[in-house]
Amino acid sequence: MSDTDSATSASADARVLLSTWANENDEWVRAIVRGVLSTGRALVAPYVDDVYALFRQEKALDARTLPKEPPLAVAASPAESDEVLRITSLSEVTGVNALVSGAVITPHEGLTILYGENGTGKTGYSRLFKTLAASRTADQILGDVSQATASAQGALITYDLGTAKHRFRWSGETGGVAPFTRMSIFDSPSVNAHVDADLEYVYVPASLALFNHVNAGIQAVEARIVADLAALATGASALLSRIPRDATAYPLVETLGASTDLDTLRALADTTGDVDERIAVLQKAVAALEAGTLSASLKAQQRVSRVLTQATLVAAGIEAFDVDAYNTTRTIMAALEIDYALVRTELFEAADLPAAPDDTWKTFVEVGESYRQHLVTAGAHDENRCLYCRQPLGERAQELVAKYADYLADKIGAEIAESRKSLAMATATVASINAPEVTAWVTELADQTERPDFYAHVASIVSVLDVVKASTSSGTAVDPELTARVAVAHAVLTAHLAEVGGEVKVLEFEDANRAEALQTRRRELVELTAAAELGRSWALIDIQVKNAKEADRLTVLARPAPTLRRAVTGLSKIASDALINQSFATYFAEECGSLRAPSLKIEYIGRDGSAKRRKVLVKKHRPSKVLSEGEQKVLALADFLAEARLSGISAPVIFDDPVSSLDHRRINEVAARIANLAQSAQVIVFTHDLAFTMTLLHLMEPSKRCAYFQIDDEEGKGRVTRASHPRWDTMSGLKKNINGTIAAARAEEGQARAALVRTGYGWLRSWCEVFTETELLQGVTQRHQPAVHITQLGKIKSGALPAAIDPVVRVFEEACRYIDSHSQPLTTLNVAPTLAGLEAHWAELQAARDAYIHADD
Incomplete structure (x- = not known):
C-alpha cells in the first residue's frame, strides 16, 4: 500500500472520522460518540439519560453538576474478523409445512446439493434456513395445513463456530437467530430486490455500524426532548380543562406561555375566602332559573288568586242574600x-x-x-x-x-202568589252562586297537613253556601248567623287576595325577565368560577409560564439535531465508500464478468447513517424495465455474490433454485461460479433442475468437496436420501419390475393378462437401453451426464459385444412393436404379445447379460 493509500484509508476510518467530528461539536455530542466508540454497540437507555442530563446542563436548562466532557482521542479501528460458521446437520424437523419427520441432512463443508422435483418438500427446508438467517425473503412457516391439528414447530441444528461445536434447538423462532443470521441466501423472490431496490448491505462492518449507533444516540436525545416538551405542555391542558370556555380568562389560559401577561391574568383571579359560598349561591340561582321553578310558583299563586277571588264573590253573594226577608216572607x-x-x-x-x-x-x-x-x-x-x-x-x-x-x-x-214569587227569586239568586274552582281547591287540600292560613275561611264560605242552597231549595229557614260567619271570612280573604295579587304581579314581572336574569346569573357564575380557579391555581400558572419558556428554549436547542444526523450520514458515506462501496464495485464487476451479467451503473446513497446501493441503466431506467428475466437473474446473482464476499464469506451461502429462467449456457456459467465458491466456502443448493445438478456434480468430481441428497415424496414430503447422483433407471430396479409384472400376468387371464404383458415389454425395452448404457458401453455416455467418460472405453468387452448385441437388438425391436408409444403397421396391429413370449425374451436377455459379464472369466 502506498503512502497516499494509507492516508486515504486513515481519513476514511470510521473511528477517526467520528472522533474528529465530535471534537468540533457540543459536549453532549462528544459523550454520545465516546459511548459508541468505547462499546462498539448502540447506547443503552441509562447512558442516554446521562447524555441528556449533560445536554440540559450544557445548555443552562439545569444547574451544572456534571464534569466537562473532554475531547476524544483519535484512534483507528481494529481489524475485523469473524469465526467460520459451518452447518454440520439438520434433523428432527417438525411442524414445517408437510415435511415428514426423521429426515437428516448433513451438509458437506464444500458443496451440498439438495435435489428434488417440484412439490417434494425442498421449499420447507429452504424456508427453515431463511427464517434462521432472517433472509430478506423469509416468510411465515406454516404447518401441515391438511391436518386439523398442526405439530409444534421444531428442528435440531448442529454447527461449528470456529473450532467449537454447538447444538441449537429451534422452536419456531422468527426474525433470525445468531449466528445463523450471518448466512447469505439467494432465491427467486430476492431477484427484484437485488435488481431494482435501494438495497442496504446485509453485511455492515462493525466500524460502519458505529455511525448508525451515533445517529441512534442523537435520535434518542431528540426523543427525550420531545418527551419533555410534551410533559411541559400537559400543565396548560390540565388547567384549561377547569376554566369555563366562555370565561374572560379562558383565551388567556389557552395561550398561556412565555409571553403571557401575568398582571392581567392576576387581576382576573379571586382569592377571597368566601368565593366558594358565592359560587354555591349563584349555582342555586342558576339551577332555579334553569329548572323553571319561578314559572311554577307563578302558576301556583295565580291559582290561589283565582280561588280567593271566587271565594270573595261567593261571600258577597251570600251576604247580599236577605236572610231576614227570606224568613219573614x-x-x-x-x-x-x-x-x-x-x-x-x-x-x-x-x-x-x-x-x-x-x-x-x-x-x-x-x-x-x-x-x-x-x-x-x-x-x-x-x-x-x-x-x-x-x-x-x-x-x-x-x-x-x-x-x-x-x-x-x-x-x-194574590198575596200567596206574590210571596211565592219573592221566595222563588231569593232561591234562584242563591242557586246561581257557583264556586267550582274554590270547591276543587278545598277538596284537594282537605287531606294535606300543610295548608294556607286562610284555608279555613275559604272552607267556611263553601260550607255556608252549601247550607244556604240546601235551605232555600227545600224551603226551610236559613240561620241568620251564617251570613255573619261569611262576613268575617270575607274580610280575611279580601286582605289575603290583595297580598296574593301583589305577589302575582312581582312573579309575573320576574318571569317575564327570567331569560335575561338567567343569562346574567350564568355569566356571573362563569366569571366567578374562572376567577376562583385562577386563584387556586396561581402556583401552577406560574410554573406553566416557566415551563413554556423552557419549552421555547428546548425547541430552539432541538433544531440542530437533524443537521447533526445528516453530518453523521455524510461521514458514513465517506467511510462506507472506502470500506464497502469500493470493494463492492470491484466484486460486482468480477461477478458480472464471470456470469455475463449486463453492465450498468451503481449509485451509492446513504440515509440516517446507512449505506445503500442502487442499480440504474441509461437514462435512470430501472433494470427490470429493460432486461430480460434471465438477465435479471444473473444480475441479481452477481449482486448477491458481491455482497456476500464483503464479509469474507465465513458462513454458509445458500442458493434456492438459482437457475430458473436461465438458458443452457448461463446454467453452466452459474454452476461453474457456485462450484468455484464451494472450493473455499460451505455452499448449499436447492434445485429441481437435473442438468444443473449433473453439471455441479461433474464440476465437483475432482475435489470431491460435494454431498448429494435426493428429496422425494414417496413416503411423505421431504424424505431425504443420501446418494452419489440423481436417481434414474437401474438394472436391479428394472429386473424387479419385470419379474413383478410377469408374476402378476400369470395370475390373470384375458384382457388383464394382455395388458400386463404389454407393460412387461415396456420394461424389457427400458432394460435394453440401461444395459447398453451402463454395462455394454460401461457408462462412456449416459443420459443427463454433461461429459463423455473417455476413460471408460477400455472397460468395454469388445470381443463379447456381437454375442450380446444380437439378442438385445432383437428383443428391443420386438418390444417396440407392443408398447403404446410406437405406431404399428396394419399387418401387426392386432397381433397381441403372449406371456410365454415375454418370459422367453426375458430369459434370453438375462442369458446374454450373464454371458457378457463372464466373457473374460
Missing part, C-alpha cells in the same frame, strides 16, 4: 196558605165538589179561567154555557161559576 206565606185553605173550604162547602178543593182542583179552575179569558179575547165567550161541555148552565151551575170567579179574585190568593 216564608212565615207570612205559610199563614196565608192556612187562611186560603180555610176560605176555600168554606166557599165550596155547599158546592157539591167531587173532591176536596186541593191544589189539583185549583189548577183545574185556573186553567178554566185562562180558557175563559181566551174566549173573551176571541169574542166567543157565552156566559150561559159551560166552558168544557158547552151545555146551557142552570141556576146552581151559574152560582158555582160565580164562586170560581170569587175564588180566583180572592186577595189571599
